[in-house]
Amino acid sequence: MGPSDQQPLLAERGDECALMLSAARGSEEAYFALVRRLERPLAHLLRRLGAHPDEVEDVLQDTFLRLFKAAAEWHPRAPFRAFIFRLARNAFLDHCRARRRREALVAPPSAWDPAEVPAAGNLGTRLELADAMAQLSDAHRQVLVFSIHGGLSYREIGEVMGIPEGTVKSRVFHALRHLRSLLDVPHERASV
Numbered sequence: 001m002g003p004s005d006q007q008p009l010l011a012e013r014g015d016e017c018a019l020m021l022s023a024a025r026g027s028e029e030a031y032f033a034l035v036r037r038l039e040r041p042l043a044h045l046l047r048r049l050g051a052h053p054d055e056v057e058d059v060l061q062d063t064f065l066r067l068f069k070a071a072a073e074w075h076p077r078a079p080f081r082a083f084i085f086r087l088a089r090n091a092f093l094d095h096c097r098a099r100r101r102r103e104a105l106v107a108p109p110s111a112w113d114p115a116e117v118p119a120a121g122n123l124g125t126r127l128e129l130a131d132a133m134a135q136l137s138d139a140h141r142q143v144l145v146f147s148i149h150g151g152l153s154y155r156e157i158g159e160v161m162g163i164p165e166g167t168v169k170s171r172v173f174h175a176l177r178h179l180r181s182l183l184d185v186p187h188e189r190a191s192v
Contacts, residue, residue: 016080023071031071035064042088048145049092050138055099062091082156085146089160132182140175143168 016037022030042063046056066087074083133141146157154172158165 017076020071020074020080021076023068024074031068034067038064038084042084045085045088045145045150046092048149049089049142051092051095052099055095059088059091059095062095063088066091078159079156081150082152082159085150085152085156086160086162089142128183132179135182136175136178140171140178143171144175147172 016034019030019034019037023034039060042060043056046059047053051059063084067084070087133144136144142161143157146152146160147154150157152160154165154168157168161168
């Protein structure tokens with residue numbers, strides 16, 4: 001991962017809102033421009049949330065179908081980034097439920113590919129961080145992914161996940177505390 005990979009997954013742009021408004025008025029060109037712009041960052045987000053590599057494409061298609069259906073009723077009340085992340089998260093959760101029913105799995109798969117852990121530090125540190133992230137609950141892992149990799153504020157994370165901002169703050173606090181304990185890191189060194 002290079003320095004550009006440390007940026008939020010999807011920078012907020014006014015032109016995305018304009019494209020969405022055009023799509024809402026029936027412009028297929030605007031809709032497909034949004035799909036092209038969002039496909040790669042959303043695939044990255046879904047992998048960070050724990051989507052299996054073989055299901056990312058299916059979840060993306062479901063996300064874009066939801067975007068198409070929501071276009072006519074969408075109004076720019078909240079940041080577009082929070083809106084599209086919520087659609088992707090909900091599509092991912094629906095696929096997780098379907099996967100669990102199909103496979104009757106009790107434990108979720110590891111959500112972290114060591115190759116995607118930030119390049120800072122040596123391989124041992126990266127693997128240890130990947131393992132620690134995989135041990136977090138889905139709720140704790142999601143708030144960290146949306147905060148660190150998505151660049152969302154606590155308020156925006158709350159909108160995406162459908163929870164109060166205070167709950168987001170609590171989950172981030174507990175997720176970081178759990179990571180510190182797993183990694184045996186003193187409190188003052190670990191931060192988001």
